[in-house]
Amino acid sequence: MLKKILTVLIVLTAVAVPLASLKVYAVSSASGGDLFWNAKEAYLFVGITTRGCSVSYLQFLPKVLMEFLGHVSLPDDTRNSGVVLRITSEIVQRFEVEDMAFGPFQLFQNVSAHLKTRFFDRAPGQKIGTYIS
Secondary structure: OHHHHHHHHHHHHHHHHHHHHOEEEEEEEEEEEEEEEOOOEEEEEEEEEEEEEEEEHHHHHHHHHHHHOOOOOOOOEEEEEEEEEEEEOOOEEEEEEEOOOOOHHHHHHHHHHHHHHHHHOOOOOOEEOOEEO
16 A cells, blocks of 8 residues: 555656646737838837746646636736837938837837937947947
8 A cells, every 4th residue: 555655656746846847938929119200311119018927837727727717917027129210311220229118108208319319329330239330
């Protein structure tokens, strides 16, 4: 009898350890953009938000049951990034911005003034992060 109990415990441990250590990942992305232009130039602001969640296989079934009952958990990882394009008749410039959300409020409060002074008023060839203008 002791041998059967020991065998069952070993089998349960052999199954539970991989289920507890292996993960299930769910990732969702959303994007949107705004275009501003005049006779000389245009600016295209594209914002990208990526949300993700990771759980172990042991946590997966209870999480699915809880969501079925109406308890939806929030994503445990959210990242915002964006791409800004400046388009003129001579050139198209591309800039990438990490960890900055683009939305109506952020766009007018942060991006317009910040990016104009930070990126577009620099001399050609001057290094900006990982981009050389």
